[in-house]
Amino acid sequence: MxxxxxxxxxxxxxxxxTEDAPVNSSRSIITGRDYASAHARKRRLASITASSLGRxxxxxxxxxxxxxxxxGGVGLVRLxxxxxxxxLDAAAAAAWRQSHRVSWTHAGDDVGWRDGADLVTWFSGAVLTGTAGASGGWPILTVTGLPxxxxxxxPGEFVTLFVNLADLTGATAQIVxxxxxxxxxxxxxxxxxxxxGSGRVNIGTSDTGVFRATxxxxxxxxxxxxxxxxxxxREVFADEVGGFEEINPW
Structure with missing residues (x-):
């Protein structure tokens, strides 16, 4: 691990x-036709230039x-x-494209809100809702509550669908x-x-993965x-290293 x-x-x-998709390519000496096929797993690649005067x-x-x-690369990094x-466009749009669950506390203890017998969940921001489906052979997400x-x-942005109020992680896909x-x-x-499924939606979210520094x-x-x-x-998969042990020392 x-x-x-x-x-x-x-x-x-x-x-x-971005994504790297390695291929094998060849050409027929008889017909001249080109052939290409995947020869390894697709992997995400990431680059980060960090400011020394940040934080x-x-x-x-x-x-x-x-x-x-x-x-030196023995340990991996969650990005x-x-x-x-x-x-800057993404940051400006967050207020009307995303919502985040709000937790209430009193003297360090969690506080629950109820409307009669029903538990009330609070969110900050714009609460959008969406329903997954397909159209013209493409997967789609129909989103309501937008301006x-x-x-x-x-294109290239990520959208996350949360299927119920207890879902804090959601499922994420990239917009074409x-x-x-x-x-x-x-x-x-x-x-x-x-x-x-269907549920609350955030547009302009983040993808995530585990990487080795190259x-x-x-x-x-x-x-x-x-x-x-x-x-x-360069992305690393859990089955390649016997699983992940997530550590946050910060």
Whole structure:
């Protein structure tokens, strides 16, 4: 079993999240026809350039500690994707595309709300609902509760469907093309992979995976200004390392 360390709380100044799909290719000497087929598992690749002055000027220290924990790549890293499209657009849209469950406490104890005999669940943000389906051979997610007549999703973004109130993780899929809401605030998202069921929806979420660092960065501190650590990662699957042991030392 491999140790999987959480990425430290350090801001990124450059990111990449993509997929590698290795293929074998050949050509018939008789017909000249080209052939191609997959010869290995698809894997996600990630790049992160981290600011040394991030997190109150503690970024470099976090980077050095992560390097010690993973010991040259023996340990693995849990990563969440950053926005693939312009990150400022994603940040501005979060208020009307996402909701988050709110927990209430009093003196350190959890507080439950009820409407008669029914337990009340609180959310902050915009609560969207969606139903998974198919159209024209494509998996889709029909989302309601959006602002009317506007661009609501971009290609490459991720959407997460939570099937009930107890579901805090949800299932995530990638959006294939732009989606716009109609006059009633309803939009149909075309997906790369199918979701199932119906429930609360967040648009513009993150993908996640476990990765091995293929480049262990070194970075020299200048006399003035920021300096960065540039990481390259390649996805690792649980069955390749006998499972994952998730560790968050931060």
């Amino acid at each position: 491999a140790n999987v360390y959480a990425w430290p709380p350090v801001g990124a100044v450059g990111t990449e999240w 109150g000027a503690s970024g470099a220290g976090y980077m050095e500690m992560l390097k010690r924990f993973i010991a 969440n994707s950053y926005p693939i499209n312009w990150h 009317p007549s506007r661009l609501v999703a971009r 093309t732009e989606a716009r809401s109609d006059a009633d605030g309803v939009a149909v998202l075309r997906l790369f992979s199918a979701l199932s 480049t262990i960065p070194r970075s020299v501190q200048p006399v003035g200004g920021d300096w960065t650590y540039s990481w390259q990662f």
